[in-house]
Amino acid sequence: MSARTEAWYSPARSRALRGRRRDKGKPEKWGSPLVYFVALLFIAVCVAPVLYIVLGGFRTNAQITTSPAGLPDPWVTTNYSNVLKSNTFWGEFANSLIVGVASTIGIVVLGLMVSFVIARYDFKFKGAMYSLFAAGLMFPLVIAITPLYIVIKDIGLEDSLAGVIVPEIAFGLPTTVIILVPFLRAIPREIEEAATIDGTSRLGFFFRMVMPLSLPGVVTVGILAFIGSWNNYVLPLYILNTDTNFTLPLGVQQFSSQYSQDTAKVLAFTSLAMLPALIFFSIFQKRIVGGLTGAVKG
Amino acid sequence: MSETLGTDTATDRQSQGAARAGDAATPSPPAVRRRGRGRMRLEIAALSGPAIIVFVAFVIFPVVLAAYYGFYKWDGYGPATDWVGLNNYRLILTDPAFQDVLWHSFLILVLSLVIQGPVAIGLAILLNQRIRGRSLIRVLIFVPYIISEVIVGTGWSLMLQSSGAMNDLLKHIGLGSLQHDWIADPHLALWTLMAIISWKYIGFAVILMLAGLQSIPDELFEAAAIDGASYWQIQRRITLPLLGPTIRIWAFLSIIGSLQLFDLVYIIWGQYVAGTAGTSTMAIYMVAQGRSAGSYGYGSAVAVLMFLISLTVALIYQRLVLRRDLRGAITEGAS
Numbered sequence: 001m002s003a004r005t006e007a008w009y010s011p012a013r014s015r016a017l018r019g020r021r022r023d024k025g026k027p028e029k030w031g032s033p034l035v036y037f038v039a040l041l042f043i044a045v046c047v048a049p050v051l052y053i054v055l056g057g058f059r060t061n062a063q064i065t066t067s068p069a070g071l072p073d074p075w076v077t078t079n080y081s082n083v084l085k086s087n088t089f090w091g092e093f094a095n096s097l098i099v100g101v102a103s104t105i106g107i108v109v110l111g112l113m114v115s116f117v118i119a120r121y122d123f124k125f126k127g128a129m130y131s132l133f134a135a136g137l138m139f140p141l142v143i144a145i146t147p148l149y150i151v152i153k154d155i156g157l158e159d160s161l162a163g164v165i166v167p168e169i170a171f172g173l174p175t176t177v178i179i180l181v182p183f184l185r186a187i188p189r190e191i192e193e194a195a196t197i198d199g200t201s202r203l204g205f206f207f208r209m210v211m212p213l214s215l216p217g218v219v220t221v222g223i224l225a226f227i228g229s230w231n232n233y234v235l236p237l238y239i240l241n242t243d244t245n246f247t248l249p250l251g252v253q254q255f256s257s258q259y260s261q262d263t264a265k266v267l268a269f270t271s272l273a274m275l276p277a278l279i280f281f282s283i284f285q286k287r288i289v290g291g292l293t294g295a296v297k298g
Numbered sequence: 299m300s301e302t303l304g305t306d307t308a309t310d311r312q313s314q315g316a317a318r319a320g321d322a323a324t325p326s327p328p329a330v331r332r333r334g335r336g337r338m339r340l341e342i343a344a345l346s347g348p349a350i351i352v353f354v355a356f357v358i359f360p361v362v363l364a365a366y367y368g369f370y371k372w373d374g375y376g377p378a379t380d381w382v383g384l385n386n387y388r389l390i391l392t393d394p395a396f397q398d399v400l401w402h403s404f405l406i407l408v409l410s411l412v413i414q415g416p417v418a419i420g421l422a423i424l425l426n427q428r429i430r431g432r433s434l435i436r437v438l439i440f441v442p443y444i445i446s447e448v449i450v451g452t453g454w455s456l457m458l459q460s461s462g463a464m465n466d467l468l469k470h471i472g473l474g475s476l477q478h479d480w481i482a483d484p485h486l487a488l489w490t491l492m493a494i495i496s497w498k499y500i501g502f503a504v505i506l507m508l509a510g511l512q513s514i515p516d517e518l519f520e521a522a523a524i525d526g527a528s529y530w531q532i533q534r535r536i537t538l539p540l541l542g543p544t545i546r547i548w549a550f551l552s553i554i555g556s557l558q559l560f561d562l563v564y565i566i567w568g569q570y571v572a573g574t575a576g577t578s579t580m581a582i583y584m585v586a587q588g589r590s591a592g593s594y595g596y597g598s599a600v601a602v603l604m605f606l607i608s609l610t611v612a613l614i615y616q617r618l619v620l621r622r623d624l625r626g627a628i629t630e631g632a633s
Contacts, residue, residue: 035429042421043438046501050441052463053453068466106352114349117342129346132353138612139357142558142581143604146588146597147360147367170356173349203341231446233561238589249448253565256452263456274449281444285437 050274057268064263079268089272091244092251096276099164099236099247100229106169107225108218111176116206118177119184120192130181136174141167142234149238163239164247168229176221183217184210223284230277248273361605368599373592386599395573396600399583402488402576407556407611409492411549414500419545421500422507423537436508439501447498451565454494455481481566487575494562499555503548510544511537546619553615557608560585580604 056064057079058072083089118130141148148167149158157163187210195205211218233249240246246254252273256266368386370378390396425435442450457463458480465477480490514537522532560581563572569586572578578586584604588597 032427035424035427038421038424039429039435043435045497046439046442049450049453049457049497050445052457053449056456065461068461069463069470070466110349110352113345117346121338121342123338123342129350132350132358136353136357137554138609139361139605140554140558140608142560142584143601143608144357144360144364146584146594146601147364148356149589150363150367150594151356151360166352167356170352173353173357177349202338206345227444231448233446233448233565249446252448252452266452267456270449270452274445277444277446278441281440282437285440286433 053267053274054271056264057271059264059267061262061264076264079264080272082265083269083272088243088251088255089269092246092248093276095161095245096230096247096249099161099168100226102161102165103168103172103229104222104225106165107172107176108222110169111173111180111221112211112214112218114173115177115180115184116210119181120187120202120210130177133174133177136171137178141171141232144171145234145238152239158239159241159245160239161245164232164236167235167239168232172225172228175224179221179224180214180217183214187213219284223280226280227277230280361601364598364601364605366598367595368602370595371593372595372598378595380595382595386596387603389596390600390603395578396583398573398576399578399580402578403557403559403580405488406492406495406559406579407553410495410499410552410556413492413496414503414552415545415549417496418500418503418507418548419538419541421504422511423533425504426508426511436505439504441501442498443502445498447561448565450494450498451562455566458490482571482575484574484576487567487577491563491566491577494566495559498562499552503552506544506548507541510541514540549619550612550615553611554608557604557611580607 055072058075058077059070060076063070063073114129114133118126152158152163152167157166191209191213192205195209196202200208231249232247233253236247236250240250243254252270255269259265367378369381369383371380371382371386372378425432429435460477460479464480468476478486480486518536518540519532522536527535558581559579563577563579563582564585567575567577569578569582569590572582573586580600581604584597584600588594588600591597
């Protein structure tokens with residue numbers, strides 16, 4: 001039996017299984033080459049199309065026509081510089097930024113407040129309140145978009161950024177509540193009791209203790225909200241009509257049909273439009289991946 | 299009805315999390331002192347009011363409104379007066395185009411699960427080892443998920459058009475015979491869509507599975523190994539069952555996502571080509587027959603059907619699959 005065990009179970013293997021935290025100080029071990037091969041292949045598949053878009057922006061249309069899958073030769077930067085000089089791009093960029101920042105703030109502020117109530121207050125409709133937001137996961141934006149458009153039109157917010165921001169906040173709340181409630185519930189009762197003994201009201205506890213302690217969860221929620229809003233397509237598609245109000249996703253689509261003959265320019269515009277979300281993601285990647293992990297695990 | 303579903307998964311996750319953290323979380327939250335009840339009510343109202351108002355007005359109310367307009371023939375202007383009863387629903391359900399999109403949505407749902415599930419689990423098991431550059435790998439496989447559907451659609455449609463990079467690449471590596479019109483060919487289009495969907499969403503699945511794997515205590519693997527279990531036995535008897543809750547939650551998210559798929563198809567095929575290429579989804583049908591055709595009553599009825607279909611699928615799934623993960627959650631959620 002021990003021989004069979006030995007075949008795959010060894011101290012090294014056990015360390016590998018144990019995960020990272022316990023042996024942080026020890027030198028890293030290289031794993032099996034097969035793992036690296038598969039990992040590299042998978043990464044290549046994931047990243048290649050993105051690279052194609054970015055590199056394509058550095059080519060000319062002639063290059064793209066003669067050799068669609070080739071590399072830039074020579075590299076041209078005019079596509080990118082033209083896009084960066086255009087008012088269209090920056091106008092849409094600004095709109096996306098306004099919508100993204102405003103919805104993120106709205107989602108975080110409203111979400112944190114209501115999650116705090118659900119997590120730390122004891123009252124009759126607590127369960128119902130939680131269910132209300134959890135049920136929101138069953139009302140995806142696409143399904144509600146037609147009547148939502150009618151509501152927005154009726155209250156006069158059609159073709160305005162506010163008409164995108166407010167529904168964005170509403171549809172961002174369910175995920176926020178579901179991530180933040182367990183987070184806030186996990187703050188030990190002792191801290192709250194200590195604060196009470198020291199004469200802090202529950203609201204004071206909220207502002208002085210809960211806000212700082214729940215910062216990691218809040219950051220995760222905020223990032224998800226921002227990226228979700230930055231990438232949202234169907235909502236602006238319904239609400240916004242005027243070019244000057246367009247957000248980047250609408251802009252990309254309009255640009256690609258407008259310049260359908262100018263592939264290189266479309267590729268340059270497209271890669272510049274995805275850059276902010278990618279940069280944002282790489283700065284906060286630990287939080288996003290970690291936050292999702294937390295959301296699934298508990 | 300819809301309430302129970304979301305609550306169940308969420309409450310379940312919380313109880314799991316609490317149990318895992320060894321946190322002696324009491325079932326009832328901090329008790330409230332008797333005095334100051336009025337003040338407490340005020341705080342509750344002030345803190346939860348704004349969120350509830352926004353949520354009800356822009357999420358719940360529109361869905362209710364859709365149910366109302368679904369009974370009317372209405373072009374979106376002025377009040378709806380032309381009551382047609384269930385006629386919209388009759389027209390939708392007998393429309394061959396709707397039956398087509400139902401079938402496509404079903405195919406997309408099943409194929410997403412069948413393609414992404416096993417691949418994601420396999421990759422996660424493989425990547426859940428102590429290898430170099432692990433955090434970089436996790437970031438890179440997540441990139442397609444972060445990029446917006448519009449950009450993914452624009453990029454892929456340029457690559458996959460007849461004179462695009464994909465066919466050029468095939469020619470260069472000597473597989474010229476495999477060149478196709480990937481987007482317009484009705485025999486291929488759905489598979490093209492599936493490939494793009496898998497590319498975009500598999501990173502998310504892998505990250506979820508990795509998270510699930512990391513929550514399995516190492517002692518179980520060690521104990522099994524000491525008892526003489528082989529590598530494959532351990533994967534089958536320990537990893538897969540313990541990964542179960544993660545797999546089931548991922549599958550649920552994937553199913554809901556498949557049923558409401560819109561952006562990618564709309565960008566790559568457009569609402570008219572999607573019909574002939576065989577990639578049209580329920581949401582595409584809703585937009586084409588509703589807003590684009592100026593029939594908001596009809597579009598609302600499609601929205602209601604989509605909602606009912608999603609809800610039914612979700613409830614069946616919950617009954618049959620998630621049941622084990624949710625013991626006691628229904629009563630807990632209702633209290």
